[in-house]
Amino acid sequence: AQSVTQPDIHITVSEGASLELRCNYSYGATPYLFWYVQSPGQGLQLLLKYFSGDTLVQGIKGFEAEFKRSQSSFNLRKPSVHWSDAAEYFCAVGRNTPLVFGKGTRLSVIA
Amino acid sequence: GAGVSQSPSNKVTEKGKDVELRCDPISGHTALYWYRQSLGQGLEFLIYFQGNSAPDKSGLPSDRFSAERTGGSVSTLTIQRTQQEDSAVYLCASSLGAAFGNEQFFGPGTRLTVL
Numbered sequence: 261a262q263s264v265t266q267p268d269i270h271i272t273v274s275e276g277a278s279l280e281l282r283c284n285y286s287y288g289a290t291p292y293l294f295w296y297v298q299s300p301g302q303g304l305q306l307l308l309k310y311f312s313g314d315t316l317v318q319g320i321k322g323f324e325a326e327f328k329r330s331q332s333s334f335n336l337r338k339p340s341v342h343w344s345d346a347a348e349y350f351c352a353v354g355r356n357t358p359l360v361f362g363k364g365t366r367l368s369v370i371a
Numbered sequence: 372g373a374g375v376s377q378s379p380s381n382k383v384t385e386k387g388k389d390v391e392l393r394c395d396p397i398s399g400h401t402a403l404y405w406y407r408q409s410l411g412q413g414l415e416f417l418i419y420f421q422g423n424s425a426p427d428k429s430g431l432p433s434d435r436f437s438a439e440r441t442g443g444s445v446s447t448l449t450i451q452r453t454q455q456e457d458s459a460v461y462l463c464a465s466s467l468g469a470a471f472g473n474e475q476f477f478g479p480g481t482r483l484t485v486l
Contacts, residue, residue, distance in 0.1 A: 352414075
């Protein structure tokens, strides 16, 4: 069965520091992979997605993610976090089936 | 342009009552999805529509839940005889085409509280 694991429930980083949010998945075939962000009281917004090709994908707001097939991972990174990045981040996997979402990682940013 | 809209934004109801949640997708989006977001549980897929048809209803948690879509546009999620465990945020999303790889655009959600 498809599943997504986001090991970190809550992460706190200082503004300007680098960020890496972890995502591991289980899927029967080569999946499509997504990262969404949810700001308080808002719906989800797509940050980036991986379908095929270059395993390092660039997204909006300066985010990037790297697909590592051997590790079944799709970790999200940002070199320098801004206070406005504080939000909930969801990794999702799917292809020919409804998306399966992880439980999310809440990011707090401190000065 | 207009995004996905949902109404009401908040709904408080008493246990045992029926509720209807509405979703207006982005114009021209043929696929529509319903999810439930419970505290600390991520997003749970409920149902999706391609046009007015719902090929996959397997995510509906019980027969108290139903959904319909008319005219390939507006969708209504109905929960009958609500229970306290139904309390959650219900999110709607829409996308172009049927493929799940297409970007899904989410609405702001309806927060349902069952007393």
